[in-house]
Amino acid sequence: MITIIGLYGLLPIVICILFEMLGSNKVKPIVALIPIFIFISVIVYFFLPSRNVLSLIGGNWVYGALYLGLYWIISVGDLDNDKTDSALTILGIAVIILLALVGLGGALHSHMSVKPTWESISKNYSKSTEAPTFKRGETPIALAPKTVLNRVRKAASDIPNSQYYSISDNVQAQYYKRKPVYVIPIEYNGFFQMKNAEEIPGYFIIDATSQSASPKFVKKPYIYATSAYFGKDASRQLYKNLPDWLSLGKPQLEIDDKGTPYWVQTIYKSEFLSHRVNYQKLHVAVMNAQTGAVRTYSISDMPSFIDEGITSATASKINSDFGRYKYGFWNSILGKSGVIKPTGNGVEDGVTSIFNRDGSISYFTDFTTDKTGSDSAMGYSMINARTGKLTFYKASNLMDSDGAIHNADQDYKAQQWKAKMPVLYNVNGQPTWVMTIVDSTHAIRGYYYLNASDQSIYASGSTPTSALDAYRQALVNNGGYNGNTEKAKMKDISGTVDRVAIVSDKNKVMFTLKDSNTIYTVNTNDFDVANLLRQGDQVSFKASVVNGKAVGNVSSFKNKSLN
Template sequence: MLTVTLLYNIVPILIMIGVVVFTRHKALPICLLLIVYLAAFAITYFKLPSKNMLSIIWGNLAYGIIYAVATYFLMTITKEERLRIKLIVKVVSITIAVLAVVSLGGFLHSFLSVKPTWNSIDKVYSKSNKAPTFKRGETPIALAPKTVINRVRKASSDIPHSQYYSISDQVQAQFFRNKPVYVVPVEYSGFWQMMKASSIPGYFIIDATKQNATPQFIKKPYKFATSAYFNKDAARQIYRHSTSWLDLGSPQLEIDNNGKPYWVQTLYKSEFLSHRVNYRKLHVAVMNAQSGTVKIYSIKNMPKFIDEGITTAIANKLNIDFGKYKYGFWNFSQTGVMKPTGNGVEDGVTSVFNRDGSISYFTDFTTDKTGSDSALGYSMINARTGRLTFYRANNIMDSDGAKNNANQDYKAQQWKANMPILYNVNSRPTWVMTILDSTSAIRGYYYLDAADQSVYGTGSTPTSALDAFRQALVNSGAKIGNTDKATMKSVKGVVDRVAVVSNQNKVMFTLKNSKTIYTVNTSDFDFANLMRPNDKVSFKANIVAKKSIGNVAEFKDDNLR
């Protein structure tokens, strides 16, 4: 902190030396410098200003003007001193003018010369049919972060002396002992609570893929947190121990395989006299939340337990720069410009658990034209390496359009679609969404064909929703790549179980000695609402090979004749 403040006050120090040398005043200029320095130190300590050279120049410009003006008005000088001090005035004026020109030039350079930033992004282009696939029996992220926060807050009574603490809004996706989990930090409720508590007793962890998972409070006390004050503030501690590095965004909490908490923050070095980011030179600060020890690693050499060395803030900036600056700043026709929709749960990105044990950030891109809801493609950023894979897409709706379509089906219940993620289901780009009620409780899952909003499937579990969606694909006659062949069969049997899904105008049932789940559209066969177990039925059904789903046609219930 002292070093950074000193760098911000080089010009005031030089002015003070000149005043002391050329005037009879000694104590006053030194006292004024001390006041300016202390004020600058307070600003540095609490605001954590950038250590970029341009920012330091701007700081010298501001503090230099303040010190010069204060000295001019508070000092009394003789005619002889006035003649001598003209040299100081001239030097100060030239210095301030040079700093202003350099600062303006650096700012314009940062703003106008952005193609090198785009070139520094580690990026790969791919076709939409090579995008991540989704198979039956696999589970997407079952818990939306809103749901996680809601459940953790209900479990906050597990925290000892819970009146001193609050639940963070930060939900950290991570693989813990090879299992996908969410980690939720506990924070101090305020300054006086921190002084009373002295440390945070632990954090919460919850299974990310179990629909009915309950949060567990892990007793691993830590003193450093983003809600702490003074030297216990996690961001300030990292700032103090990374003097030549710049940060973007807040630290995120991750845990190692023993459950020990660490604060992780992505760092970068901007170019000289520029605010541009070089994504090839990202590093990671890892701070032990218990001891405050800070270590800095390159992206390639950071500890294995860190899943999101690229924090959400950096990922969001990556997406913005990738979509905006392919053809540089002087692209007045806006050729190739894409805008991330920002429908993520944090910093415009959504964390996705991959099959290989890694985590990616998902974001879809749309055109900058007002009112458009078409997606141009989407990115998956590897949260550990920073590599951005962009999947091109044509004639599909963006995440805003997908959520709006899903919300239309739940107007009466006032449920909302959350966390739209685009998967490749049977070679079809498909929006997978979680449906939440007003309390953030999960009400079901919604699969929507990204190219045809009339094709969708819903269910109370990911698997049932996927089966319903695949059946809808078969019924629509959509061109699909890896859906098993469906055949129309005549079926007779005795009803075993029945479920009426009133809000979707359908009845689902099974037959005795059969594992196939049949679906009847009650808009076509309204009497199916009256079907009961042990009824004798006959019908035709589109049955998908190797799948336990069948869509019913020409339905008859012998017991209702």
């Protein structure tokens, strides 16, 4: 950190030396340098400014100007009485102006030359039909982070000497021993509490997908925390150990399979005289929260226990750059062709962590048009939290998350409950907003499914599964997804299978029964045993039938011929 202070104060040092060696003023130049360096030290130590070359140039011309002005003031105009001192003053001003012009030029270039940044994003464009499919009993719906915080705060008495600590607002999603969990750090209540406590006693962990989960306090003391001061500040420790790197957002707490806590931060090296980020060259800094040891990894080589090497703040910036700069800077300001913007309805830095069935985590964000007042979704992205790869799903004629939340909130206006964590899924080929309903205390009250293309189709339930079943029935009742409003009737049906057709690319099995012309459809996302259906099998099920034809999915299914 001393090196950084010296680099930010390089110009004042040079000016001071020149005045000391060549000047004739009675006032020692170092008299003005001391307060300037005290000021620089305070700024660097407490605010951890960027170590980018462009930032250093900007700092030098500012501090150089402050030094020259201060030296002129304490010299009471004596600098004007000597030709050498006057020449040195003019030289100093010239250097300051030159550095200011270089800094301004670099800043403008960084801000306007954005196409290389967009091109460095690892991205893939996918069809909306390939979007994540909601599977009954398989797709986990995570607890809303505010619900998690509410439960954790009620368990704060489990913390030893709890008067010294508070619960962090940072709810970290990750897999722990292959199970989706949230890790919630503990913070110091203040400076004097930190002096009395000396260390953080541990953290909380909670099952992320169990609706009745209770938080568990894990006694794993650690020294470095984002709420600590001076040498125990996690951000300062990372800053001190990474002199050549720049950070993207604050560090996040993750734990390994032994429960050891680590602070994880996405870092990068900017180009020369530029603030631009090259997303192809992102790295990850991993700091042991107990020892302070810091190691740096490339994205492809980081430890396996890290699920979000791309932090939520980094993912938010990737989304923003992806949506704005496809056709460059001027287009993002004037023409705005192809410009889309994230809605910002995520739970952490405008993104929502999604637990995938393959044991990975993705950040979900939906995009809307740049026009004011629009609630039309232009698509949404899923960013892999380990690799940073962005997959964009294009959408048309779909409601965005702002509209989805507004629609859900209207149904709970009397109770004053609110919809949280909107995530877009495909349910039987239909784009559907899945939301969690919480009350004023952030306790879960239910789940809400809303068709993204037809807001008249919706359903709710006390559990994700019951809400899903009700929503699928709502789809059936609205004519099997094709706009037919004729009502369907549920019937208990059994018989012998006559003909079978497996439509694997649509996850469906179609079949008929002997002595019946009705074609029934069963969704294999719900009943994977239907993939084994064969002619002659004895089956029983419930189905919605309109005018003698099968519509929608079979709502329950059993193959009696299979043991």
